[in-house]
Amino acid sequence: MPKEARPSSGEQAKQHALGELRQAILRGEMAPAQRLVEDELAEQFGVTRASIRAALLELASEGLVERIRNRGSRVRVVTKEEAVAITECRMVLEGLCAAKVAAGATEEQLAELAETGAAMAKAVADGEPMTYSELNHRLHALIREFSGQRTAVGLLERLNGQLVRHQFQLALRPGRPQKSLSEHLAVIDAITSRDPQAAEAAVRAHLGSVIDALRDD
Numbered sequence: 001m002p003k004e005a006r007p008s009s010g011e012q013a014k015q016h017a018l019g020e021l022r023q024a025i026l027r028g029e030m031a032p033a034q035r036l037v038e039d040e041l042a043e044q045f046g047v048t049r050a051s052i053r054a055a056l057l058e059l060a061s062e063g064l065v066e067r068i069r070n071r072g073s074r075v076r077v078v079t080k081e082e083a084v085a086i087t088e089c090r091m092v093l094e095g096l097c098a099a100k101v102a103a104g105a106t107e108e109q110l111a112e113l114a115e116t117g118a119a120m121a122k123a124v125a126d127g128e129p130m131t132y133s134e135l136n137h138r139l140h141a142l143i144r145e146f147s148g149q150r151t152a153v154g155l156l157e158r159l160n161g162q163l164v165r166h167q168f169q170l171a172l173r174p175g176r177p178q179k180s181l182s183e184h185l186a187v188i189d190a191i192t193s194r195d196p197q198a199a200e201a202a203v204r205a206h207l208g209s210v211i212d213a214l215r216d217d
Contacts, residue, residue, distance in 0.1 A: 013047040018055040020045055025064050025075055026164055036065065036073040063162045076162070083166045083214050086159050091207040093156050094140065097147035098187060098203045099196035109146045110192045116142060117188040124181045132181070133171035139184060143191070170213055183209055 021041070024030045041052045056073045059065040066076040078086075101109070116139045123132035140160075144153045170176055183206035190198035 010051070013051040014054045014058075017041070017045045017047050017051050018058055021055055021059060022062075022064065022161070025059070026161055028164055030075050032075050032077040034075045036075065038072065062158050078162045078166065080166070080214055083163055084211050086163055087207055087211050087214065090156065090159055091204045093152045093159075094143070094207065095200035095203040096152050097143050097149055097156070098191060098199040100147040100149050101143055102191045102194050102196040102199040104148070105146050105191065105194075109142075113139070113142060113146075113188050114192055117185050120181055120184060124177050129171055129177050132177045133167070136171070136180065136184065137167075139188075143187075166214060170210070173213070176213065179209065180206070 021030075021036075030036070036056060038049045038052045038056070042049045045052070056065050056067070060067050060073070060076075063078075064076060065073050067073050101113075105113075116135060120132055120135045120139065123129075123135055144156055147153065183202070187199060187202040187206060190202045
């Protein structure tokens with residue numbers, strides 16, 4: 001929406017600021033522990049301080065921002081221990097989603113998952129870790145979307161937002177994409193074989209490997 005056509009206050013302005021801030025944090029454009037100055041953000045997004053404050057409060061409830069008494073807000077730092085705990089929760093929820101997809105996906109959905117797997121393999125072969133990382137996120141997003149399990153998807157989106165920094169670091173670790181690729185292809189194979197139990201087990205194995213990598217960090 002053009003700036004001149006966008007209201008600077010009210011619910012619509014808050015939602016605009018909320019969306020922009022959330023995406024900036026999820027994309028890593030705002031670093032962990034970075035201060036979030038209300039005046040600066042209000043000017044940047046063309047909204048009032050009240051709209052920014054309301055957006056920051058909502059992001060705090062999502063675990064992306066922390067409010068510090070008498071010092072304002074900052075991007076929340078997620079420790080390695082928290083990242084492991086979050087990933088343990090993801091094992092259960094993403095395993096459920098994968099099982100749902102294996103049980104009920106359309107042929108078109110299965111083909112899209114297979115195409116994504118092929119693109120991931122090409123990215124690894126071409127030595128493009130950032131492309132691989134983007135495709136990794138896309139694969140997980142497709143599985144969530146195709147599952148139709150809206151409650152699990154909502155919980156996962158909140159959990160995943162807190163892991164951005166750790167996921168980025170893992171993506172750049174030498175040898176990690178190659179190991180991760182085989183795990184993701186196993187998930188895709190189980191889903192396209194329409195084997196819910198195998199799909200859930202493959203997701204759990206993959207995220208167990210992520211936990212091991214986080215602990216080694």
